Amino acid sequence: GQELVFGRVDSLSLIFSYVFSLMALLGMVYALHVEDDCQHVTALTYAGGALGVTFAGDLLSLYVFWELMAISSSLLVLLRREPSAVAAGFRYLLVHVFGGLILLAGIVLYWSETGSLAFGDMGASSGGLAWALILAAFLLNAAVPPLGAWLPDAYPEATVTGAVFMTAFTTKSAVYALIRGYPGAEILVWVGALMAVYGVVYAVLENDARRLLAYHIISQVGYMVCGVGIGTALATNGATAHAFAHILYKALLFMGAGAVLQMTGVRKLSEMGGLYKTMPVTLGLYMIGAFAISAVPLFSGFVSKSMVISAAGEAHQGLIFLMLTLASAGTFLHTGLKLPYFMFFGTDSGRRAQEPPTNMLVAMGLAAAACVLIGVFPGLLYAHLPFPVDYVPYTMQHVTSTLGMLGFTALGF
Numbered sequence: 001g002q003e004l005v006f007g008r009v010d011s012l013s014l015i016f017s018y019v020f021s022l023m024a025l026l027g028m029v030y031a032l033h034v035e036d037d038c039q040h041v042t043a044l045t046y047a048g049g050a051l052g053v054t055f056a057g058d059l060l061s062l063y064v065f066w067e068l069m070a071i072s073s074s075l076l077v078l079l080r081r082e083p084s085a086v087a088a089g090f091r092y093l094l095v096h097v098f099g100g101l102i103l104l105a106g107i108v109l110y111w112s113e114t115g116s117l118a119f120g121d122m123g124a125s126s127g128g129l130a131w132a133l134i135l136a137a138f139l140l141n142a143a144v145p146p147l148g149a150w151l152p153d154a155y156p157e158a159t160v161t162g163a164v165f166m167t168a169f170t171t172k173s174a175v176y177a178l179i180r181g182y183p184g185a186e187i188l189v190w191v192g193a194l195m196a197v198y199g200v201v202y203a204v205l206e207n208d209a210r211r212l213l214a215y216h217i218i219s220q221v222g223y224m225v226c227g228v229g230i231g232t233a234l235a236t237n238g239a240t241a242h243a244f245a246h247i248l249y250k251a252l253l254f255m256g257a258g259a260v261l262q263m264t265g266v267r268k269l270s271e272m273g274g275l276y277k278t279m280p281v282t283l284g285l286y287m288i289g290a291f292a293i294s295a296v297p298l299f300s301g302f303v304s305k306s307m308v309i310s311a312a313g314e315a316h317q318g319l320i321f322l323m324l325t326l327a328s329a330g331t332f333l334h335t336g337l338k339l340p341y342f343m344f345f346g347t348d349s350g351r352r353a354q355e356p357p358t359n360m361l362v363a364m365g366l367a368a369a370a371c372v373l374i375g376v377f378p379g380l381l382y383a384h385l386p387f388p389v390d391y392v393p394y395t396m397q398h399v400t401s402t403l404g405m406l407g408f409t410a411l412g413f
Contacts (some may be wrong), residue, residue: 002117005057012240012386016054017175018045019244021368023168023251030255030363034312038338039079043165046072049299050169054176058117059107060149066103066141069097073170074160077154087158095150106133124180135182141174142225143218144191145208151218152202156210156267160258163210167254168247171217175224175243179386184231192226192324200330207268209257209339213250216293216335219327226324227308230315233387238307238384245274245300245374249292251366253335256286258359261342263353269339270401274348281355282368283344288368292375294332297402300371303393304376304401310391337413339376 024047031040049072052065075097077089109130111117127133136147151171155163182188199219206212209320218244229238259282266272276283295306305328312321327379357360374381382389 003058004061005118006052007055008057009055011388012053012176012179014049015240015244015300015384015386016172017051017136018384019247020050020054020172023047023165023247025166025368026248026251026363027161027168029259030164030360030367032359033352033357034159034161039076040071040161040260042075042079043065043162043343046076048170050173053173057119059110059119060117063100063107064103064121066137067097067100069170069173070100072186074154074242076166077158078410079162080157080159080370082157083160085112085157085350088154092150092154094171095140095223095391097146098374099137099408100301101138102140102142102290103256106130106135119181123184123285126182126185126316135185137225138174138181139191139225140179141363142171142178142221144196144225145218146299148195148218152211152214153345155214155217156208159213160262164251164254167213167217171221172243172247173372175221175228175239178225179236179239183228183236185229186323188225188229190319192222192224193320195222196327197323199331200327200334203334205332206334207266207270209260209267209269209272209343210254212334213253213257214270216253216331217250219331220250220293222228223305223324223325223371227311230317230320232311234307234314234391235311237289237382237385237389237391239302240310241381242301242308243370244381245304247293247298248370248374250291250365252371253293254288255360255364255367256289257339258341259364260353262360263356264351266351269342269346272343272349272351273346274344275351275353276344278352279355281345282364283340285361285368286344287336287363288342288371290336292371294336294406295328295402296336296406297399298372298375300374300381302375302402303381304374306393306398307391329405332406332409333413337410341413343395 049069056062074093203215227235295301
């Protein structure tokens with residue numbers, strides 16, 4: 001006797017569905033050279049699960065697609081078929097099955113209290129056990145510390161092409177669920193700001209290229225979670241726009257790191273170096289992603305990340321504003337300077353790797369083009385956001401303050 005809604009279509013679900021579909025296309029182009037059908041089926045099932053979550057209008061169908069994502073994404077780790085990957089894959093599956101059970105418990109409690117399974121703003125039952133359990137399940141998938149250790153554990157162990165899919169769907173579908181169910185929840189402001197700094201701090205210490213990028217996913221998702229918590233129209237638009245931009249540039253960064261891993265077989269930054277001589281195209285495309293994540297003007301991160309930081313300022317959250325700005329500097333330090341320096345320049349390791357297969361370069365080129373297009377024409381993205389946008393990223397003050405911060409960060413490096 002329950003009504004299930006598999007296709008709730010509004011501006012919020014549409015923009016997430018656009019970027020998830022785009023990501024599935026880019027990921028499949030990147031993976032064309034892989035001769036393992038199992039990986040392709042798993043990756044597309046995973047993308048389908050993310051789209052199912054995006055369009056789910058009730059909690060039961062949300063739960064079904066949530067679990068489908070958990071199982072299919074764990075297979076992308078297991079299919080690397082190495083002992084370390086199998087171990088990480090099982091840990092990943094255990095964490096996400098546990099998260100799924102928390103979600104189911106919350107849904108059952110919510111249903112018994114309200115008699116409804118509709119999925120919308122949960123503010124009416126704020127503070128109750130059902131509210132808290134569903135929120136905890138969403139935060140686990142968003143990799144909020146201390147529930148986020150699964151992410152830097154599993155992502156570096158996934159297959160080269162599987163990791164690219166994993167960067168996009170699990171954490172961003174959780175961000176979508178938070179925007180839908182928990183807008184303006186005060187706790188998320190601090191959780192998000194702490195995430196942003198936490199991810200950057202751990203990235204400082206990291207030597208494994210893909211694990212460094214994985215910590216930066218936690219940091220960047222922190223901006224989105226913080227935006228959801230602030231809850232104003234600007235902040236919600238910022239969280240949505242940043243999720244859109246982040247999926248594209250983070251996929252590009254993982255594609256670049258994956259290309260180096262595939263061609264050299266090494267993961268540690270300290271064992272790379274000198275690769276710019278033989279992989280200049282990979283270096284160039286990677287740097288576009290690095291500039292985008294660092295919010296350099298004319299790249300996509302600049303027009304999305306700044307919306308969240310500005311929203312914190314407008315909401316008079318001074319400390320949050322400073323924490324997000326600090327994390328932004330740290331992002332450029334590691335993803336824009338440290339990683340490419342040690343991977344492509346640095347001390348020459350004597351390795352002479354070739355450029356990766358053409359399809360990998362094509363996928364990276366398409367993602368890079370998207371990063372530049374959004375950065376140069378932010379209106380293309382702003383037109384699809386859930387609320388009307390009257391935000392102008394390219395003001396003199398904003399451009400000069402950003403360039404100043406990036407310049408001094410580079411000087412420090």
